[in-house]
Structure formats: structure tokens, C-alpha cells
Amino acid sequence: MASKSTVTTLTIFFFFFFIFISIEPKVVQSQQTSTVDSECTGRWIHIRTLPSRFNLDLLSTCNRYPITDDLCPYLANHGLGPTTHTRTRSWYRTDPLLLELIFHRRILEYPCLTPDPDLASAVYLPYYAGIDSLRYLYGPDLNSSADHGSDLLEFLTRDQPEIWSRRSGHDHFLVMARPAWDFSQPLTVDPPVWGTSFLERPEFFNLTALTLESRFWPWQEQAVPYPTSFHPHSLPFLESWIRRVRRSRRTSLMLFAGGGGTSTSPNIRRSIRLECTSANATESDNNKICDFVDCSNGICEHDPIRFMRPMLQSSFCLQPPGDTPTRKATFDGIIAGCIPVFFEDQTAKMQYGWHLPESEFTEFSVTIPKEDVVFRGVRIQDVLMSIPKEEVARMRERVIEMMPRVMYRRHGASMGLMNKKDAVDIAIDGVLDKIKSRVLF
Numbered sequence: 001m002a003s004k005s006t007v008t009t010l011t012i013f014f015f016f017f018f019i020f021i022s023i024e025p026k027v028v029q030s031q032q033t034s035t036v037d038s039e040c041t042g043r044w045i046h047i048r049t050l051p052s053r054f055n056l057d058l059l060s061t062c063n064r065y066p067i068t069d070d071l072c073p074y075l076a077n078h079g080l081g082p083t084t085h086t087r088t089r090s091w092y093r094t095d096p097l098l099l100e101l102i103f104h105r106r107i108l109e110y111p112c113l114t115p116d117p118d119l120a121s122a123v124y125l126p127y128y129a130g131i132d133s134l135r136y137l138y139g140p141d142l143n144s145s146a147d148h149g150s151d152l153l154e155f156l157t158r159d160q161p162e163i164w165s166r167r168s169g170h171d172h173f174l175v176m177a178r179p180a181w182d183f184s185q186p187l188t189v190d191p192p193v194w195g196t197s198f199l200e201r202p203e204f205f206n207l208t209a210l211t212l213e214s215r216f217w218p219w220q221e222q223a224v225p226y227p228t229s230f231h232p233h234s235l236p237f238l239e240s241w242i243r244r245v246r247r248s249r250r251t252s253l254m255l256f257a258g259g260g261g262t263s264t265s266p267n268i269r270r271s272i273r274l275e276c277t278s279a280n281a282t283e284s285d286n287n288k289i290c291d292f293v294d295c296s297n298g299i300c301e302h303d304p305i306r307f308m309r310p311m312l313q314s315s316f317c318l319q320p321p322g323d324t325p326t327r328k329a330t331f332d333g334i335i336a337g338c339i340p341v342f343f344e345d346q347t348a349k350m351q352y353g354w355h356l357p358e359s360e361f362t363e364f365s366v367t368i369p370k371e372d373v374v375f376r377g378v379r380i381q382d383v384l385m386s387i388p389k390e391e392v393a394r395m396r397e398r399v400i401e402m403m404p405r406v407m408y409r410r411h412g413a414s415m416g417l418m419n420k421k422d423a424v425d426i427a428i429d430g431v432l433d434k435i436k437s438r439v440l441f
Contacts, residue, residue, distance in 0.1 A: 003333075010130050011095040030243055031049055032350065037112075038207065039112075042121055042432070042436065043121060043432055044112050044113070044120045044121055044122075045107070045110060045112060045114070045115055045120055045121070045122045045123070045124055045432075046113070046116065046117040046119075046120035046123045046124070046125070046163075047123075047124050047126060048124065048125050048156075048163065048172075049115070050125065050126055050127060050152075050155065051155065052152075054126070054132070054151075054155075055100075055126050055128045058131045059075060059101070059128075059131070059319050060133050061131070061134065061135070062075060062131075062278070063153070064134075064139065065134050065135075065138040065139050067138045068134060069095070069298070069301070071095060071097065071131075071382075072099065073093075074093060074095040074098055074302065075098065075101070077092060077103065077410075078101060078102065078105035078411055079094075079095075079100075079101030080092040080094050080097075080102060080104040080227075080231050080410065081094045081095060081229075081302065084229065084304060088172075089233055089237065090230060090232040090233065090237050090241065090410075091230060091231075091304065092229050092231055093229065093302040093303065093304075094227050094228065094229050094231070094302075095229055095302065096177060096212060096226045096227050096328055097130055097177050097178065098131075098177065098225075099175055099212070099224075099227050099408075100126075100127075100128040100129065100175045100176070100177045101128065102227060102408055103175045103210075103424060103427075104126045104128075104175075105411045106385060106408070106411055106424045107124055107126075107317060107424070107428070108411075109411065109412075109418075117160075117163045120171070121171065121432055121435060121436065122171050122172075122431055122432055123163060123171050123173070123174060123323045124172075124173060124175070125152075125172055125207075126174075127152055127174050128177075129148075129174060129175075129176040129177075129183070129198060130176055130177035130178040130182075131177075133150070133182060133196050133198070137182065137195070137196070137279065143191070143192055145185055145195065146185070146187050146192070146197040146412075147197075148183070148196035148198045149196075149197070149201050149204060150201075153201070153203050153204070156169075158401060163164050167439055168206050169203070169204065169207045170206045170435060170438060170439050171439055172207040172208070173205065173207060173208040173209070173431045173435070174208075174210070175210045175224075176198075176210065176211045176212075176304045177212060178212060179211060179213035179324050179326070180199060180211040180214050180215045180221050180223075181194075181195060181211060181215060181324065182194075182195050182196065183195060183196050183197070183198040183199040183209075183211075184199050184200055185197045186200055188200070192380040196404050199220070199221070200268070201217065204220075204322055205220060205375055206220065207220060208220055208222065208431055208434055208435065209219075210427055211223055211224070212224070212226055212326065213240055213324055213325065213326040213351060214351060216346070216350055222427075222430060222434070223326070223351040223352050224330060224352070224354070224355065224360050224423060224427050225352060225406040225408075226327075226328035226330075226331050227331075227408050227423075228328070228332050228335050228406075228407065229304035229329050229332075230304075230310075230407055231407070231408055231409060231410040232407070232409055232410060232413070233409070233410040233412065233413045233414065233417070234413060234414040234417050235417045235419075235420070236416075238404070238417060238420070242403065244312075244402060245336060245337035245403075246337070246400065248312040248336075248337065249313065250314060250315045251288055251313050251314070252288040252289070252290065252313055252314040253290065253314070253315055253316065253381060253384055253385065254289070254290050254291070254314060254315065254316040254317070254318055254380065254384055255289065255290070255291040255292070255293065255310055255311060255313075255314035255316070255317050255318065255338065256272050256273075256290070256291075256292050256293070256318040256320070257292075257295055257300065257306075257307040257310065257317070257329055257332075258293075258295050258327070258329060259294065259295050259296035259297070259322075260296075260322055261273040264393060266374050267374065268321070268343050268373060269320050269322070270372045270374075272318055272320060272373075275380055275381065276289075276290035276291075276292045277405045280292075280366035286441045289381050289382065291310050291313070293306060293307045293310050295307065304332070308332070308336055310338035311332065311333055312336045312337070312338070315338070315384070315392060315396070316339045316366065316384050317329065317330075317333035317336070317339065317340055317341065318338075318340050318341045318380065319340050319341060319342050319343070319344075319347055320370070321343065321344055321346070321347055325344060325346035325347045325351075326346075326347055326351055327347065329419060330347065330348055331406045331407075334399055334402055334403055335403060335406070335407060337400050338399070339364065339365065339392070339395050339396055339399055340364070340365045340366070340399075341366045341367075341368060341384070342365060342366070342367045342368075342371065343366070343368055344369070348361075348365075349367075352406075354426050354427065354429075354430035355405050355423060355426050355427075356402065356406070360398075363395065363398045364395055364399045364401075364402055365392075366383070368380060368383055390416055404420045404421065404422055404425065405422070405426055406423055407422050407423060408422060408423050409422045409424075
């Protein structure tokens with residue numbers, strides 16, 4: 001008799017299998033029967049057909065690795081997760097590790113898809129690399145992490161090999177819903193250390209990898225925003241949320257939502273905790289300096305209710321680096337209209353240039369070097385309180401303007417909302433421009 005977990009994973013697999021096969025042919029057919037629009041010139045994308053072992057089959061492993069979270073509940077709504085409450089159509093309990101699934105569903109709606117790879121400017125590989133990496137990071141293939149990607153490479157070079165070889169992979173791209181460091185173990189390391197070697201395989205040096213965090217120097221990587229819990233399906237829902245963000249009373253100067261900072265060694269999170277504790281001891285109820293939402297042990301990961309209200313009530317959201325430089329909370333704060341405060345450029349400025357233009361950073365954010373706070377006695381509250389109120393209001397308005405650029409709208413959204421470019425649209429534009437800059441068509 002099949003176990004409950006087996007029945008669950010099989011149900012998940014067949015659900016997504018029938019959903020995808022019912023959607024993709026319709027999208028392709030619409031492109032075959034339509035007149036070639038001048039807007040698609042140089043923008044055609046071909047979705048490479050991969051065996052299901054590279055994507056849908058992997059969803060059945062959603063609860064296979066006990067050391068990680070059970071991802072099965074968050075596969076709902078094509079990776080957006082279950083809704084936060086029954087009456088919402090915009091808020092979901094989204095797991096960022098399912099961005100590969102979210103992106104796959106969304107690109108099926110891209111208006112310039114072509115079934116002919118010879119006409120395409122780019123080739124999208126719907127390979128769920130992050131989900132597949134779990135067996136190398138936490139599962140039975142831990143000691144074979146250098147093999148990650150070998151099966152995919154074999155398929156690409158044996159099945160219609162001319163698609164891969166015509167531009168040596170330069171026109172191929174995929175989404176990898178983890179930091180690039182998780183795919184960057186040198187091939188020669190023995191015994192293996194953390195990570196797989198997917199991005200270290202010379203055969204993949206030419207493709208473009210959209211990761212949640214890049215390593216800064218390899219030109220094939222580009223960081224894209226972490227998915228938040230906000231996925232509106234229509235323009236009125238987005239506009240309604242923006243109105244709420246604008247009228248929200250900001251009763252706290254600054255907020256830190258996160259964990260860490262409990263060690264005795266000097267670090268930016270410890271300094272933030274100490275400053276918040278000191279400020280809270282002297283502040284009045286009507287003039288709060290620092291708000292702290294403890295997200296230790298991952299308790300905030302799938303529960304936006306814990307931190308969105310405090311973010312709506314704060315003028316500035318502190319975004320210190322943690323285990324890695326980047327933070328999902330950066331984008332949660334932008335959705336709440338909370339001005340981000342960064343402590344190193346690697347957290348966002350050097351990462352998300354497509355979505356958060358580097359030349360505009362001072363217009364919507366504040367940067368305080370972490371060394372000044374940790375070792376030179378600079379108080380964060382003093383820096384923020386010195387910014388004129390008019391400047392704070394202008395910065396918040398710029399943050400609100402950036403909101404559509406970092407959100408992932410729901411699949412099947414209204415035409416009105418589709419006219420506003422979101423994180424997926426901007427990522428596709430960036431991929432096409434990047435490929436065009438190094439490929440002669």
C-alpha cells in the first residue's frame with residue numbers, strides 16, 4: 001500500500017503535468033497563427049523541450065530531504081504557494097526556491113515565443129536546477145556534486161545538438177533559484193565541499209544563469225529579485241496596494257526584520273540589535289526609533305503577516321548581510337514602501353542592476369558602511385534622522401515607483417497589469433540584451 005507521502009508527491013506531479021501540457025501548446029499555436037509583429041523582431045524566444053526528469057519529475061521530490069523545508073505545500077498556484085488567507089488574490093506564502101517553477105509558468109505567456117529555434121534570439125531551458133541540486137546538497141548524491149549538470153549537457157549535445165552548438169550555448173539561459181555560490185564548487189575539489197559544480201563546468205560558461213545572488217565576477221551570472229509574497233493579478237489590485245502604502249502612517253524610524261546578531265563577536269547584525277535595544281529603552285510610544293521583528297529559525301519565511309505590517313509602519317528598513325550578502329527582505333521592504341538601508345554594496349547595488357539601476361541607488365536607498373557602525377561608533381539612527389523629511393518623502397515615492405520592477409505578478413494577469421513590466425519582464429529584456437551584446441545574429 002502506498003504511503004501518504006508517496007500519494008501526495010504523485011498527485012503533485014500529475015497535477016503539474018496536466019497543467020503544463022494543457023498550456024504550452026496553446027501558447028505556441030498562437031505564435032504560429034499570428035502575423036509576425038515588428039515588436040518581436042530580435043525578441044523571439046524558443047522554449048527548449050526537455051524530458052520531464054529535468055523539471056516536472058523533480059517536483060515529486062519536494063519533501064524528500066528532511067534537512068530542508070518541505071516544499072510540497074508551496075507548489076500550489078504554480079509555485080506562488082497557498083494564499084495567506086481565503087479572501088485574497090494577491091498574497092501568497094511563496095518560497096523563493098520555487099522561482100524556477102514561477103518563471104517557467106510565466107514565460108509561457110511571453111508574446112514572442114517561437115517553436116522554431118532557428119528564428120529565436122534566445123533559448124530558454126526549463127530546467128529546475130535549484131530543486132535538482134537538493135540531492136547533491138542534502139541527499140544521496142552529496143559526494144557526486146561535480147556531476148550536477150552532466151545529464152543536461154548530454155541531452156543538449158545529443159538531442160537536436162545543432163540548437164546548442166550553433167552559438168555554443170551563448171543564446172541559452174535558465175533560472176537557478178539559489179545563490180550562485182551553491183553551484184560553484186570547483187571541479188577539482190576532493191573531498192567535495194559545499195555546493196555543486198554546475199556553474200564551474202566549462203561547457204556551461206557561455207549560457208546566462210539567472211540566480212538569486214551572483215558572484216559579481218563571472219559574466220554568465222545575473223542576479224534577479226527574490227520573489228516576495230505579493231503577486232497581484234490585476235492593475236486595480238496593484239493600485240489599491242500602492243494607495244495603502246502611500247497613506248500608511250510611519251510611526252517607527254527604522255525596522256530590522258531578521259535573525260542573528262546574538263554572538264559576542266563584532267558584526268553588523270549585533271550592532272543593529274544593540275542599537276535597537278538601547279533606543280527602545282528611551283523612546284516614547286508615539287515616537288518609536290527602532291522596531292525589531294525576530295525572524296530567527298526561519299519563522300518568517302512563509303508568513304508575510306509577521307513582517308509586512310511593521311514594514312508599512314517604518315520609514316527605513318535595515319538590510320544587513322547575513323550568511324550571504326543578499327536578502328529577500330530587501331524586496332519585501334520595497335513592496336511595503338520602506339526605504340532600504342544597505343551596509344555593503346554586495347547586498348543589492350552590485351547584484352540587481354537590471355531591476356535596481358545602480359545609477360539611481362541614492363534616489364531610493366541609504367548606504368552606511370558596516371565598518372562605520374561596527375568599529376567607528378556611527379549610530380544608524382543619527383544618520384537617518386539627519387535626512388530632511390522632504391528628502392525622506394521623495395525617496396519613499398521612488399521606492400513605490402520601483403515596486404512593479406521587483407514584484408512577480410500572478411500568471412494569467414489582466415492586460416492592464418501586463419502593460420507594467422515586472423521582475424520577469426525585466427529579466428527577459430536583460431537576457432535578450434546580454435545575448436545580443438555577444439552574439440552576432
